[in-house]
Amino acid sequence: MKKVQEFGKRKEPHTVIIAQGQNIRHFTIRPWVVGLAATLFMAMAVGYLLSTSYLILRDDLLNTAVARQAKLQHAYEDRIASLRGQVDRITSHRLLDQQFMEGKIAELASRQNVLASRSGMIEPLLERAKELGVSASPASASTLPVPKLRPGTKNKQARLGFGAPVTNIDTITTGSIAAQDADELPSLTKLADVKSDLHDIERTQIEQIAALSDAAAEQREKIVNTARQAGLPIRALETTGTGGPFIPSNAKDLDAIFDSEIVSFNKAIEELEETKETVRSFPIANPAPGKSISSKFGHRKDPIIGKSAFHGGIDFRAPTGTRINAAANGKVVKAGRNGGYGNMVEIKHANGLTTRYAHLSRIYVKAGQRVVAGQKIGASGSTGRSTGPHLHYEVRSGGKPINPIGYLNAGTRLSDYL
Known part of the structure; x- marks a missing residue:
């Protein structure tokens, strides 16, 4: 009976007494309160540990992310700088090429x-x-x-x-x-x-x-x-020769x-x-182009009296009014009536030569006038001592008559060049 009483004996809860002067306070601490407090403490401790661990891990993750982002940004900036440098080099080369080409084009x-x-x-x-x-x-x-x-x-x-x-x-x-x-x-x-x-x-x-x-x-x-x-x-011409390839x-x-x-x-x-x-300047032009010669230079039988005489020129068959031209460049010294020559034109040329055109029906120049080879100076006729219309043509050197045929032949040879 004693053991049963000991087993069933009620155990009193712990009491906490707080005295302060005349005031006395006491708290009864029950077991379930202690268990609850321990449980809360443990929960708080675990929560604290978990929170601390989370914060530490989060900082590590953030630092890692920031480092990775910084690395990517640096790599991107390096790539941009490299591309910019490449563009600058290409642009510089392009500018130099353009300047070179523009220089060549200019x-x-x-x-x-x-x-x-x-x-x-x-x-x-x-x-x-x-x-x-x-x-x-x-x-x-x-x-x-x-x-x-x-x-x-x-x-x-x-x-x-x-x-x-x-x-x-x-x-x-x-x-x-x-x-x-x-x-x-x-x-x-x-x-x-x-x-x-x-x-x-x-x-x-x-x-x-x-x-x-x-x-x-x-x-x-x-x-x-x-x-x-x-x-x-x-x-004659005095010429000297030169030569060599053109380089x-x-x-x-x-x-x-x-x-x-x-x-x-x-x-x-x-x-x-x-x-x-x-x-x-030489009398090489034909004064009556296309007309044949009827009487040559030199000794012949005079056509009027029939005796031997010297003919100081040549005669051209030329109907009245045929155009008569100057045989060379020169200056007219006579233009008018002149004895047996009838109407005559006399022209002074270079090299001491003169030419005479006689028996003209008309005269188109006057004394002192400058004429050129081939210029019209008169028209053929039969004035003066003449048996019919023709042109009496003379060439004189130093005042003496010379054969005009040589000059006319020279004119024929040189016609292609003059």
Whole structure:
């Protein structure tokens, strides 16, 4: 019975007494309160640990994410910097290429301008050569090439035959550089072709001007030789020869050669004109073209009295009114009635020579007048001591009559050159 009482004996709960002066407080601590407090404490401890762990892990994750983001940003900035540098290099190269091409194009345009401007210099020379009967063989002088600039544009590329002008360098992007290189800037090969074409044109101009100079010199030599063979007192030419292949080195050399050839051409033309003028000063032109000779120079039977007499000229069969021309350049010294000559014109020429045209029905010049070879001076007739209409023609040297046939034969030989 005692054991049962001990087993069933009630255990009193713990009491906490707090005394403060006259005030006394006490709290009874029951077991379930202790358990609940322990449970709450444990929960709080676990929560704290979990929270701390979460915060630590979160900071690590954030730091890792930030580091990764920073790394990606640095890599992106490095890539951008690399691309920017690449674009700058390409743009710089593109600008240099464009400047180089524009320099070449400007150089070619300048050469084209030079060649085109020469047309104004060449054309009158060609006309002058044509008037003198000078032509270069095998190509005609009129075929000298003169490049023409394309009108209506100031763009050098368009004037040279290239495409559209180059796009401004500020608008170049990495995606368009290759296209502009391929489509807008003319290739070095094309520039070389244009330069070669201009060079060929310039050489052709120089070669044909030189050919014209040679042709003028050759014609002058033929005139002098033919005149000497015909008996005209013309001094023989003293010539010296030069030669060698034509190998110009650059544009400045070509300019100098062209100027030299122009000087040589002008000199050759002037010498040819001077030679022709000298030859024309001799009475070599036929005063009655197409008319036959009825009486020669020298001794003959006088047609009126029938006795032997000296005939100081030659007679041409010419019906009344036939045109009579001056046989050479000169000055009229007599124009009127002159004894047995009837109506007569006398012309003084160079080299101490004079010519007389007698028995004229009409006179169209007067004393002191300058005339040129082939100019109309009168009309044939039968005035003076004459048996019928004809032209009495004389050539005198130092006042003495000489045979005109030699001069007329010279004129026939030289007609193709004069």
